[in-house]
Amino acid sequence: MIEINQLTFGYTKRNILYDALDLQLKEGNIYGLLGENGAGKSTLLMLIAGLKKPLSGSINVGGHEADHGSAEFLREVFFIPEEMTFPNITVSDYISVLSPFYPKFNHQHFIEMITEFGLSEDQKMNNMSYGQKKKVIISIGLASNTRLLLMDEPTNGLDIPSKSQFRKLVAKYMSDDRVFLISTHQVRDLESLIDPIVIVDNGKVVFNETLETISEKLLFTTAEKVEASDVIYVENGVAEDKVVAMNHSGEPSRINLELLFNAVLTEKTKMNQALPTQQIKY
Structure with a gap:
């Protein structure tokens, strides 16, 4: 599903973050991406999502090059960032604008998820707490039914009951034709969920098992x-x-x-x- 070959990336050519990185991710798995602070976990997710361009090497997602940004690629990838900014509109209005970009978006599943999280479509997104916004974007990502779902620190901002709900929903909406890649430093939140484990260090994938x-x-x-x-x-x-x-x-x-x-x-x-x-x- 995802093949990263000889990926080299740095914010400057003198400051290389990833040096000839190789990684393969297969469908039907919820990968946990671990690394020290500053190891580049968030950057790697953005590279896979096509939000940053590598200096060299390639990232192929389902037959599409990530940095080309084709419509076929974008409709099969959803990225949940750690930090979010939402407009001054209701959840319902936001979904009406966003969902057409994802042909397999399931509105019924989305409603079920935000209801599970104790939210409603009538709430104004910019008035929500950080944790509530995180719940909305997680629900959108899962309901999008994209082949690839990237999550950067998804449990940040969630209380203990919400973390349990998150694990339950991720397991429920995982399928054999999807790949979930979750970057986290809160490994205890996800110990029962992520498998395989990928560890990055010093610009390389040092563990993938x-x-x-x-x-x-x-x-x-x-x-x-x-x-x-x-x-x-x-x-x-x-x-x-x-x-x-x-x-x-x-x-x-x-x-x-x-x-x-x-x-x-x-x-x-x-x-x-x-x-x-x-x-x-x-």
Whole structure:
């Protein structure tokens, strides 16, 4: 569905953010895009959405080059930014203007979603709180039924019940012919939702793996339950030390995405031993 080949991008030619980045995203998956602050997660989403132009390389989305901005490309991509500005009109009026650009937009599904979020079509968008605006744009994105849905920090501004509703709605409106790519630093909000996990660092994709493979190869537990020689990464705690370890027995464990992220960024050699097909690069 999405093929990024040798992507190079920088805001200046002397300040390169991505250097020959390669990434493939397949339909039917909700990808989690992780990276440190400043790693370029938002920029990568904008590049895929065609909002920025690479210095070199290509981004192909469903057979269309992202930076060409063709009508065929634009009707199959929806981008939910972290920050939003809306006009002084009602939700209903906004939808009447926006929905014609998305031929597969489902108005009934949209109404169901904003109702789930406790909103109505009669509300003025510029009078809404940040969280309410986020709920509207999430609902529009899901109801657009585009093949590609890009979300930048979608749970920012949502309270705890709304985050639960968000996870439920994303799972409900995901389908085998769609790709969702969610950039987030709030991994605990999305641990039960995103799969596979993509991690970017120093201008490269350094990790791209499914939860099934991660669970099969790695063990997330406490230090006293594993041999010291199997420990890949350890995080010291007040009560106990949490670790990522090699999983020799195939014993299942609950994946801790924060631990995984830190292990990928700090323990390249050990992670490559545990996941030899991954070849984490820096």
